[in-house]
Amino acid sequence: MATTEASAPPKAGAATGPAAGPMGIFGGTFDPVHYGHLRTAFELVQALKLPEMRFIPAGNPPHRELTVASNAQRLEMVRSATAGQPEFNVDEREILKAGPSYTVETLAELRREFGRRPLCLIVGMDAFLGLPKWHRWRELLDLGHLVVAHRPGWRAPTMGALGEMLNERGTTRVLDLHESVAGRIYIHAVTQLEISSTEVRNLIQAGLDPRYLMPDGVCRIIHDSGCYARKDQAKG
Numbered sequence: 323m324a325t326t327e328a329s330a331p332p333k334a335g336a337a338t339g340p341a342a343g344p345m346g347i348f349g350g351t352f353d354p355v356h357y358g359h360l361r362t363a364f365e366l367v368q369a370l371k372l373p374e375m376r377f378i379p380a381g382n383p384p385h386r387e388l389t390v391a392s393n394a395q396r397l398e399m400v401r402s403a404t405a406g407q408p409e410f411n412v413d414e415r416e417i418l419k420a421g422p423s424y425t426v427e428t429l430a431e432l433r434r435e436f437g438r439r440p441l442c443l444i445v446g447m448d449a450f451l452g453l454p455k456w457h458r459w460r461e462l463l464d465l466g467h468l469v470v471a472h473r474p475g476w477r478a479p480t481m482g483a484l485g486e487m488l489n490e491r492g493t494t495r496v497l498d499l500h501e502s503v504a505g506r507i508y509i510h511a512v513t514q515l516e517i518s519s520t521e522v523r524n525l526i527q528a529g530l531d532p533r534y535l536m537p538d539g540v541c542r543i544i545h546d547s548g549c550y551a552r553k554d555q556a557k558g
Contacts, residue, residue: 344440344499346375347432347466349416349425351519352396353389354544355403356536358517362471365512366444367409370469370496375409381416381423384457390523391549393417402539426458429465440503441466447476454483463491463505470509478509526550
């Protein structure tokens, strides 16, 4: 279902369309943020003609282990990594929130704030395949679109609940993401960069340099804070 559809989106404020161009919503622990995240976000901004991609570092994701870097350190790294790219913005709402951070609740908050602006929740194919395990997952398409970043080796489901949802809600038209505020699923192939945050942390703990896996500013924050160093290596 990947597409290269490049139809021009309607102008913001057009009487027949939503109030503004779509906002990309890119959540994750970003522990740490790296070029795999940034390249995916950048390619989707270009392909989907998104005026904004909002990075939302997870505060307390209930389905994952605690992060290694602190909330403040992860937020600082994401701010550094996204600086200078005008479409990239950072949203700290989940970092500041008490209690667990559920994607559906964050999306509901954004829907209340932005009214009829289309919201495009970015997920990887692996996350999409695990969607039925998410809290109130069926409500996501009532609140926004799902944009699935597809890498080689993954296949979209054709059966079961997700297969039925794709059959009913799937689209290959970028324009559909601009003309409606929610309810569509769009799958797009992105450049495969085999970088994972876990492997980056392991590399750093082994005393190796993570340069060229992430922006230099992020490397400096990691080095200065010692957030991923082994306890016997940590400063102070």
